[in-house]
């Protein structure tokens with residue numbers, strides 16, 4: 665049934681443990697939204713339960729805690745390489761069901777993909793997962809279609825009820841999981857490579873502005889680029905960083921000689937869609953997309969990834985009739 669504690673007592677718990685644990689949860693960042701006078705909800709460190717946004721979906725996901733937007737991997741001089749100092753505290757992250765499924769996708773990509781990424785592993789192995797339930801579906805969610813609306817992969821379930829905190833470590837309480845979303849998607853069982861020839865991608869050539877926001881909001885987009893920064897006061901000293909990258913942005917796939925694999929925005933949209941609802945499943949048995957709907961909500965051109973998935977069936981028929 666869960667144990668109920670007052671907000672005051674729950675907040676004291678966070679204060680008493682903040683030297684050993686870093687608590688991360690969705691927080692409101694006033695005035696930092698896309699348009700003037702708009703806010704944003706993203707993950708940040710919290711010191712009290714009052715700071716947590718319980719009743720709205722976060723615009724950006726938790727991934728920036730495990731995969732920082734810009735992460736220094738090492739510092740170098742002519743003589744030596746030094747690793748950066750790391751936070752000794754264990755991370756505790758408040759996640760909804762879809763994001764716990766997204767965490768599994770990150771594990772597949774960063775730990776089960778032939779090599780283990782040591783930077784991700786160092787943060788991941790001490791991670792404590794706190795489940796936040798979803799009393800109802802938020803706009804643009806399609807987690808039910810993607811099978812990510814429920815989970816048992818958490819350490820403790822926490823919810824706020826009438827200003828008090830209820831927690832359950834023994835999994836006796838049934839968490840609030842959504843059973844239905846307004847958005848529904850139908851992912852075809854098999855998408856042929858010839859989908860490349862479909863006219864469905866042409867629309868994105870004119871609509872998409874290659875801003876990359878969809879990738880940055882997505883909890884399962886993990887591409888990065890490497891940057892060697894040379895300090896201006898001594899050009900032989902610097903640091904290597906890995907920085908988020910976006911497959912929707914021009915030049916993402918430009919290689920030596922100026923060769924590009926995906927020249928148009930439609931090509932890049934196709935690449936993202938195939939990665940999310942076809943290629944990852946072939947390798948790991950589950951779709952990469954968890955149906956959080958953040959990409960739909962954040963796109964400045966109102967491009968809906970859910971609608972795009974729903975066009976695939978007709979596109980498959982279109983290319984098959986021309987074969």
Ligand code: SF4
Nearest residue numbers: 882953954956957959
């Ligand atoms: S709905 Fe969009 S943002 Fe969410 S996991 Fe799928 S592709 Fe990523």
Ligand code: SF4
Nearest residue numbers: 872873875876878963
């Ligand atoms: S957010 Fe929209 S406009 Fe920006 S790259 Fe993604 S699909 Fe294109």
